[in-house]
Structure formats: C-alpha cells, structure tokens
Amino acid sequence: MSTKFFAKLIGLWTLLIVLCLAMSGRASVDILNALFTEPGLMFVAGVFTMLFGLAIVLTHNRWRSGPLAAVVTLLGWLALFKGVVLASLPPALIIEAFATLNFPKFLALYLGIAFLVGVLLTYAGFRSRE
Numbered sequence: 001m002s003t004k005f006f007a008k009l010i011g012l013w014t015l016l017i018v019l020c021l022a023m024s025g026r027a028s029v030d031i032l033n034a035l036f037t038e039p040g041l042m043f044v045a046g047v048f049t050m051l052f053g054l055a056i057v058l059t060h061n062r063w064r065s066g067p068l069a070a071v072v073t074l075l076g077w078l079a080l081f082k083g084v085v086l087a088s089l090p091p092a093l094i095i096e097a098f099a100t101l102n103f104p105k106f107l108a109l110y111l112g113i114a115f116l117v118g119v120l121l122t123y124a125g126f127r128s129r130e
Helices: 003-024 026-035 039-059 067-088 091-100 103-127
Strands: none
Touching (some): 003 026, 026 039, 039 067
16 A cells, blocks of 8 residues: 555544544543553453554555655554553553653643644645656
C-alpha cells in the first residue's frame, strides 16, 4: 500500500478520534479511564492496535523512501509495540503507567498534539506525489 494511503488513513482516523473525544467533553476522560483500567478492554485494545501496527509494518516498512514514508513506518512500529504492551504486560503496570499521564489535567494538550499530528499527516497524504 502507498505512503499516501497510510498518511491519509492515519491522519483522518486521528482527526476523527480527536473530534469524537473533544465532543464528548468530560465523558472522554471517563472513556479513557475505563479503557485503561479494565484488563479485558486493555487486552482487546492491544490486540486491535497490534493488528493495525502489524498491517502497516508488513505492507509499508519503508525507512528510506522519504520523510513521510519514514513517519508512517514509525507509526506502524509504534502501534505494533503499543499493542504488544497492552496485550502482554500485567494490567496493574499499565494502569500505573496510565495514571502518570494525568488525562483529566492534560487532556486538552494531548488532544491538541494528536490534532496537529492528524492535520499534518492528512495534509501530507493529500499533497504527496507518490
């Protein structure tokens, strides 16, 4: 699959998730807390994140095809790693790590960063000539 496709897919997906969480307001903190404090949900999220990352790594492992391709490949590897972590580490360890992120206090910052990444990937995907 092409770098353009993955940049658009990841970028638009990120923008939609940010939009959904931003529209949920305070409930988005509760949603994230539930996801990262329930072992079953963590495992399922890990399995699907692992699948998403593995799909990118197997079809788009391009480190030397330009900066956008390297970013897409890096995001695939990060998703694969995150999926393995969520599916395999003890839930208590993940819950403790999640608590250090302090979502209630920094949610706007995290959403802002994700929004920026989504905009940049989407823009690059639609502007790329590949």
